[in-house]
Amino acid sequence: xxxxxxxxxxxxxxxxxxxxxxxxxxxxxxxxxxxxxxxxxxxxxxxxxxxxxxxxxxxxxxxxxxxxxxxxxxxxxxxxxxxxxxxxxxxxxxxxxxxxxxxxxxxxxxxxxxxxxxxxxxxxxxxxxxxxxxxxxxxxxxxxxxxxxxxxxxxxxxxxxxxxxxxxxxxxxxxxxxxxxxxxxxxxxxxxxxxxxxxxxxxxxxxxxxxxxxxxxxxxxxxxxxxxxxxxxxxxxxxxxxxxxxxxxxxxxxxxxxxxxxxxxxxxxxxxxxxxxxxxxxxxxxxxxxxxxxxxxxxxxxxxxxxxxxxxxxxxxxxxxxxxxxxxxxxxxxxxxxxxxxxxxxxxxxxxxxxxxxxxxxxxxxxxxxxxxxxxxxxxxx
Amino acid sequence: xxxxxxxxxxxxxxxxxxxxxxxxxxxxxxxxxxxxxxxxxxxxxxxxxxxxxxxxxxxxxxxxxxxxxxxxxxxxxxxxxxxxxxxxxxxxxxxxxxxxxxxxxxxxxxxxxxxxxxxxxxxxxxxxxxxxxxxxxxxxxxxxxxxxxxxxxxxxxxxxxxxxxxxxxxxxxxxxxxxxxxxxxxxxxxxxxxxxxxxxxxxxxxxxxxxxxxxxxxxxxxxxxxxxxxxxxxxxxxxxxxxxxxxxxxxxxxxxxxxxxxxxxxxxxxxxxxxxxxxxxxxxxxxxxxxxxxxxxxxxxxxxxxxxxxxxxxxxxxxxxxxxxxxxxxxxxxxxxxxxxxxxxxxxxxxxxxxxxxxxxxxxxxxxxxxxxxxxxxxxxx
Numbered sequence: 001x002x003x004x005x006x007x008x009x010x011x012x013x014x015x016x017x018x019x020x021x022x023x024x025x026x027x028x029x030x031x032x033x034x035x036x037x038x039x040x041x042x043x044x045x046x047x048x049x050x051x052x053x054x055x056x057x058x059x060x061x062x063x064x065x066x067x068x069x070x071x072x073x074x075x076x077x078x079x080x081x082x083x084x085x086x087x088x089x090x091x092x093x094x095x096x097x098x099x100x101x102x103x104x105x106x107x108x109x110x111x112x113x114x115x116x117x118x119x120x121x122x123x124x125x126x127x128x129x130x131x132x133x134x135x136x137x138x139x140x141x142x143x144x145x146x147x148x149x150x151x152x153x154x155x156x157x158x159x160x161x162x163x164x165x166x167x168x169x170x171x172x173x174x175x176x177x178x179x180x181x182x183x184x185x186x187x188x189x190x191x192x193x194x195x196x197x198x199x200x201x202x203x204x205x206x207x208x209x210x211x212x213x214x215x216x217x218x219x220x221x222x223x224x225x226x227x228x229x230x231x232x233x234x235x236x237x238x239x240x241x242x243x244x245x246x247x248x249x250x251x252x253x254x255x256x257x258x259x260x261x262x263x264x265x266x267x268x269x270x271x272x273x274x275x276x277x278x279x280x281x282x283x284x285x286x287x288x289x290x291x292x293x294x295x296x297x298x299x300x301x302x303x304x305x306x307x308x309x310x311x312x313x314x315x316x317x318x319x320x321x322x323x324x325x326x327x328x329x330x331x332x333x334x335x336x337x338x339x340x341x342x343x344x345x346x347x348x349x350x351x352x353x354x355x356x357x358x359x360x361x362x363x364x365x366x367x368x369x370x371x372x373x374x375x376x377x378x379x380x381x382x
Numbered sequence: 383x384x385x386x387x388x389x390x391x392x393x394x395x396x397x398x399x400x401x402x403x404x405x406x407x408x409x410x411x412x413x414x415x416x417x418x419x420x421x422x423x424x425x426x427x428x429x430x431x432x433x434x435x436x437x438x439x440x441x442x443x444x445x446x447x448x449x450x451x452x453x454x455x456x457x458x459x460x461x462x463x464x465x466x467x468x469x470x471x472x473x474x475x476x477x478x479x480x481x482x483x484x485x486x487x488x489x490x491x492x493x494x495x496x497x498x499x500x501x502x503x504x505x506x507x508x509x510x511x512x513x514x515x516x517x518x519x520x521x522x523x524x525x526x527x528x529x530x531x532x533x534x535x536x537x538x539x540x541x542x543x544x545x546x547x548x549x550x551x552x553x554x555x556x557x558x559x560x561x562x563x564x565x566x567x568x569x570x571x572x573x574x575x576x577x578x579x580x581x582x583x584x585x586x587x588x589x590x591x592x593x594x595x596x597x598x599x600x601x602x603x604x605x606x607x608x609x610x611x612x613x614x615x616x617x618x619x620x621x622x623x624x625x626x627x628x629x630x631x632x633x634x635x636x637x638x639x640x641x642x643x644x645x646x647x648x649x650x651x652x653x654x655x656x657x658x659x660x661x662x663x664x665x666x667x668x669x670x671x672x673x674x675x676x677x678x679x680x681x682x683x684x685x686x687x688x689x690x691x692x693x694x695x696x697x698x699x700x701x702x703x704x705x706x707x708x709x710x711x712x713x714x715x716x717x718x719x720x721x722x723x724x725x726x727x728x729x730x731x732x733x734x735x736x737x738x739x740x741x742x743x744x745x746x747x748x749x750x751x752x753x754x755x756x757x758x759x760x761x762x763x764x
Contacts, residue, residue, distance in 0.1 A: 048607035050593040050626060051704040052504045053697065072691045076605035090693045092708045097503060119511035121479060122434045129501035130528055146512055191589070198590065199581045207573070207609070208580065208591065211432040223458035225430035227589070244432060309454045311472045315435065322433040326474045 021150045028113030030060040033126040036319040042081045054091040055127040061109040103138045119146035157338040169252035174373040176200040177256045190228035211244030219267045220353035235261040244321040254358040254372045259379045270349040274357045277301035277345040285368040291331035302347040314344040339363040403532045410495030412442040415508040418701040424463045436473040437509040443491040485520045501528035539720040551634035556755040558582040559638045572610035593626030601649045602735035617643040626703040636740040636754045641761045652731040656739045659683035659727040667750040673713035684729040696726040721745040
């Protein structure tokens with residue numbers, strides 16, 4: 001009864017805050033369908049979400065505990081959480097994969113009023129579209145609406161217990177990055193380096209490594225979301241490893257750059273400016289400053305160019321690799337105590353090549369605190 | 383121009399087959415939003431799907447190549463595939479995250495007729511629900527419909543090149559499982575075993591380890607989707623590791639059971655019956671037999687009980703850990719040459735405890751062929 005390593009009071013508090021916001025918005029129930037939402041409100045954690053075969057439903061009623069409407073395969077695990085109203089069906093069911101049971105439960109817990117579904121940016125509905133249409137036809141399409149971003153807003157501000165988990169994940173990734181010189185060197189293939197890096201993350205205590213992107217090229221790389229190839233590391237290359245590791249359900253998300261041999265002065269200078277940009281972001285990321293303020297502080301140092309293609313200079317993180325908000329010019333949301341963010345400026349080194357640097361921070365009363373171990377001022381030479 | 387290790391002819395063939403089926407169903411264009419769909423039609427592969435922040439769109443027009451409508455951060459990578467019509471916007475955009483561009487592109491490629499979205503079981507729409515409603519309101523809700531399961535049906539039957547990749551992934555997992563006695567022993571914690579097992583998978587050549595579930599307990603385990611705890615392996619425990627590893631985008635998905643010390647006769651007998659069930663499934667899994675036939679052949683050996691809670695005795699696999707079809711009593715789909723399936727019977731050993739065994743096979747003219755290395759007849763003792 002202590003799933004995810006949180007006390008039950010953590011889930012009670014999350015649920016109550018959601019219910020207060022629901023009351024403010026005239027919402028009778030929220031319908032949830034995705035892994036991070038399940039984890040947030042119930043502590044239900046499994047890697048079984050990797051299988052798309054079965055839909056999973058959770059209802060946050062106007063009062064009381066969350067209610068699970070799930071495939072029978074998940075009953076045992078859900079029963080270990082604080083949720084005690086667990087309704088199951090044997091899934092997959094080709095004719096009715098939980099939809100009748102879901103509608104019946106919705107009618108019971110929200111006989112009238114608005115049934116809200118997270119519908120804003122970064123959300124999606126993890127159920128077949130045909131079943132969604134069947135559900136709203138059965139209950140009445142006019143009964144459904146968005147959740148006024150209640151779940152997103154709640155998740156955006158982390159509790160101390162959540163921050164401690166993210167810090168643990170950051171420490172793990174930091175130790176793995178520190179050991180990269182053991183596994184990356186001239187002549188080794190890029191894909192082998194990526195395999196070995198994931199092994200380092202696990203050796204240092206990661207539960208799993210859901211994300212790894214890696215760039216490799218002379219004076220930088222041309223994109224930041226690629227998989228590695230069989231190309232061998234050679235002199236003058238910059239190797240970038242950007243990982244998302246999890247510990248007890250929470251992510252770290254930061255990268256490190258390594259120079260194969262001494263970097264040329266232009267690349268080295270760009271890296272220094274990138275560090276200055278992070279420092280500028282750190283200094284600006286205080287309670288009351290907006291996401292846009294932090295973005296502008298960084299972009300003032302790095303300039304624009306191809307680097308702008310990434311679309312942003314950082315984001316929230318927690319139960320997911322990336323969460324609300326984005327550090328972009330258009331985001332006027334003010335920072336508050338307990339927000340966990342990445343600072344992720346990028347800079348162009350030479351035509352079409354960039355460097356990206358990323359750190360993880362938490363907003364506190366006294367300013368931004370590092371969660372990731374701040375990278376050394378100069379690129380590590382391997 | 384050879385993304386995913388396939389020749390371009392593979393993508394041409396997939397797209398043409400989709401377009402023939404679209405013509406049969408009166409579909410003008412298919413709209414795709416998820417990672418496996420992108421990989422299937424374009425070869426676009428990245429782990430960046432882990433980030434929920436940006437939507438990605440691909441349109442299969444009535445003729446010609448797929449068209450990508452994607453965030454600018456993906457342009458570089460998409461340009462390496464055979465897709466050459468790539469339209470981008472700078473995402474995240476708080477006001478219009480690609481929806482205007484998407485609607486404009488849909489109007490261009492499907493000025494009339496039905497725009498199809500995969501909507502059946504196992505599918506979901508990876509875009510915010512608000513944006514979905516905005517899109518259908520802009521184009522006209524009556525223009526949208528499901529895709530008659532065209533993408534699911536195409537993906538269900540694998541080409542030789544796909545089967546070769548799945549075989550490679552199976553070989554990797556097989557070598558990792560063979561080395562489990564190196565990392566699992568009495569006194570070691572369950573979570574440490576799971577970390578070390580993932581390291582073995584990577585050492586043996588996996589690109590990544592998207593899935594791992596593990597059961598542990600005396601005479602079996604009570605569920606098959608749990609994460610490990612800090613509990614130590616002790617005499618009489620059965621350890622089950624069920625992994626999904628990928629190689630070049632394709633999954634292996636099978637498990638192995640290990641006995642900590644000699645298993646008791648009842649557990650040992652249950653394991654033997656489980657192997658008999660796999661053999662019965664193997665013998666039945668021939669062209670023309672139905673999924674239900676294979677299911678019944680296995681359940682006849684194992685019996686019902688708690689094991690039925692899993693809901694099925696196997697499934698398809700490929701670009702995803704689990705794919706269509708399911709081995710269940712209600713599925714009358716006949717097997718065809720090139721289907722890749724798991725056989726995954728489970729059996730109750732004692733009240734509330736089960737064993738699950740899983741193998742991966744491909745349906746061929748001459749019958750089922752093993753893709754995973756068939757497990758030894760008796761449980762490996764560690």
